[in-house]
Amino acid sequence: MFDRPDSGERAILVHLSFRAHQEDLLELKELAKSAGADPVHVVIGSRKSPDAKYFVGKGKLEELKSAVEEFSADTVLFNHALSPSQERNLEGFLGVRVVDRNGLILDIFAQRAQSFEGKLQVELAQLKHLSTRLVRGWTHLERQKGGIGMRGPGETQLETDRRLVAVRIKQIQKRLDKVDKQRHQGRSKRKKAEIPAVSLVGYTNAGKSTLFNSLTGADIYAADLLFATLDPTLRNCRLPNNTDIVLADTVGFIRHLPHELVASFKSTLQEASEADLLLHVVDVNSENRDGIIKEVKQVLSEIGADNIRCIEVFNKIDLLDDRKPRVDRDDEGNPIRVWLSAQTGQGIDLLLNVLAEQFAPAKNRRKCFLRSDQGQIRAKLFTCAKIIHEHINDSGGSDLIIEIDNKYLGLLSAVETEECV
Numbered sequence: 069m070f071d072r073p074d075s076g077e078r079a080i081l082v083h084l085s086f087r088a089h090q091e092d093l094l095e096l097k098e099l100a101k102s103a104g105a106d107p108v109h110v111v112i113g114s115r116k117s118p119d120a121k122y123f124v125g126k127g128k129l130e131e132l133k134s135a136v137e138e139f140s141a142d143t144v145l146f147n148h149a150l151s152p153s154q155e156r157n158l159e160g161f162l163g164v165r166v167v168d169r170n171g172l173i174l175d176i177f178a179q180r181a182q183s184f185e186g187k188l189q190v191e192l193a194q195l196k197h198l199s200t201r202l203v204r205g206w207t208h209l210e211r212q213k214g215g216i217g218m219r220g221p222g223e224t225q226l227e228t229d230r231r232l233v234a235v236r237i238k239q240i241q242k243r244l245d246k247v248d249k250q251r252h253q254g255r256s257k258r259k260k261a262e263i264p265a266v267s268l269v270g271y272t273n274a275g276k277s278t279l280f281n282s283l284t285g286a287d288i289y290a291a292d293l294l295f296a297t298l299d300p301t302l303r304n305c306r307l308p309n310n311t312d313i314v315l316a317d318t319v320g321f322i323r324h325l326p327h328e329l330v331a332s333f334k335s336t337l338q339e340a341s342e343a344d345l346l347l348h349v350v351d352v353n354s355e356n357r358d359g360i361i362k363e364v365k366q367v368l369s370e371i372g373a374d375n376i377r378c379i380e381v382f383n384k385i386d387l388l389d390d391r392k393p394r395v396d397r398d399d400e401g402n403p404i405r406v407w408l409s410a411q412t413g414q415g416i417d418l419l420l421n422v423l424a425e426q427f428a429p430a431k432n433r434r435k436c437f438l439r440s441d442q443g444q445i446r447a448k449l450f451t452c453a454k455i456i457h458e459h460i461n462d463s464g465g466s467d468l469i470i471e472i473d474n475k476y477l478g479l480l481s482a483v484e485t486e487e488c489v
Contacts, residue, residue: 079105080135083147084124085114094355095323096147096169098273103176108139122161123154129161136162145172170197173322185247192240199233251338264313264427266305267340269368270349271360272320275383279349279410280317283420302339307424316343321367323360341373345426347419352382352407377426380405381419386412393418431471433488436480440464445483452476 079100083093093112100107113128122129123146132144143165144158150168158166167175174194181187268276280286284303301317316339340346346368354360361380368374385391386409393415396405403422408415433456438446446466449455453472461467469488472480 077104077106077143078108078139078141079143079145080132080139080141081107081110081145081147082124082132083110083112084118084128085112086117092147092323096145099169099172099176100145103172103179105143105145107145108141109135111135118148118154121154121157123148123150123158133162136164143167185244188240188244188247192237192244195233195237195240199230199237248338264311264344265316265339265342266313266345266347266423267316267318267343268347268349269318269340269364269373270320270381271351271354271364272322274320274349274351275410276317276320276349279347279381279383279408280315282410282413282416284315305423307427308420309424309428311424311427313423313427316340321364323363337371337373340368341371341376343373343376345423346373346376346378347381348378349381349383351384353384353387379403379422379426382407383410385409386414395422431473432477433469433471434480434485435488436466436468436470437461437484438466438468442466442483445479448479452479 081093081096081100083096093110097107097110111128111132113124115125119125124132135141136144141164144162144167146166146168148168149170150158150166155166155168174190174197177190178194181190268280270276280301280303284305286301286303303315305313305315307313318337318340348361348364350357350361365374368376368378382405385393385407391409391414393406393408395403395418396407398404403425406415406419406422408419410416431454436449440463442465446468449468449470449472453470453476455468455470457469459467
């Protein structure tokens with residue numbers, strides 16, 4: 069690696085249009101603020117293709133140099149992925165820290181990670197990103213010099229750095245493999261218990277964590293920031309029909325998500341890829357709502373979750389003129405979209421009813437004849453089943469008519485029963 073200037077908070081933002089995507093610039097500003105930077109100036113331009121050496125052209129490079137000096141900037145943030153050599157050349161010319169889009173997102177993730185697993189995942193992503201940035205950094209230690217008593221195979225500092233990074237990556241990967249096995253065991257237990265899993269997915273800052281808190285009564289951190297929450301959270305949620313589900317709040321997506329993050333957060337994203345249902349949370353007020361929905365679907369395809377049932381949740385309707393919550397259905401009557409506000413609670417009841425509709429348990433109506441000494445079974449039936457009618461017979465036992473879910477039929481193994489027509 070090479071010696072870089074001390075990083076600071078005052079940042080120059082750089083956005084070049086190779087295609088007309090002005091919304092990307094707005095996103096860069098949000099990323100910069102989420103990372104703790106103070107955007108003091110924005111440099112925009114357009115090119116047919118990036119410059120091989122500096123990414124920007126000579127004129128734009130001089131404009132950048134002047135802006136850094138004029139605004140006393142400490143950092144230049146690019147809204148694009150830079151090659152290691154471009155990043156190094158820019159830093160050498162500008163004399164300040166240069167961070168590309170991927171590095172900026174990685175920095176935000178490093179700030180947000182709280183759990184042991186999350187910190188390992190971020191470190192792994194950072195090391196994979198760093199391994200491509202080891203470009204002739206230690207020129208003063210480039211090669212051990214020869215001479216009497218100094219000859220030998222030697223090793224460049226660059227080779228040493230690469231070896232140390234590779235060793236650390238292997239160590240982290242082993243630890244994450246153990247965490248992945250634990251997650252897999254947890255998912256296997258839930259499937260064995262026939263508890264449905266629902267994952268909240270969507271673009272970052274769409275309101276997933278706020279919705280998660282509203283549905284489960286949890287108190288996880290939620291803020292108007294990109295990637296406000298990073299670590300996955302799972303909570304039980306009881307639906308209006310008394311069906312229990314497990315709700316998972318996953319990391320937010322973003323366009324051009326760095327491949328290092330997709331690979332490192334594979335075990336976390338599996339909560340989405342192995343869910344029974346996805347709730348795609350969308351900020352209904354976003355200027356590029358359709359484009360964002362498309363980006364999220366692309367990420368879901370990358371992690372193998374594009375074939376899972378999905379219901380869109382159009383959030384933040386409290387910011388619209390027409391604030392009425394509602395459920396949109398397809399031609400067959402299946403729910404495809406719920407309009408609500410997780411912040412105010414409008415429409416939360418509609419979403420819970422839709423979930424109850426999706427996971428309505430298969431009910432069996434049975435007549436049960438309990439002896440007087442089977443009071444414990446009777447108590448369990450009153451907890452797990454719907455008691456339609458009860459009659460105390462002459463022997464002190466109970467004759468019941470019940471509706472019971474398939475997964476509780478085992479309670480009736482010691483009871484005399486018959487089906488109700």
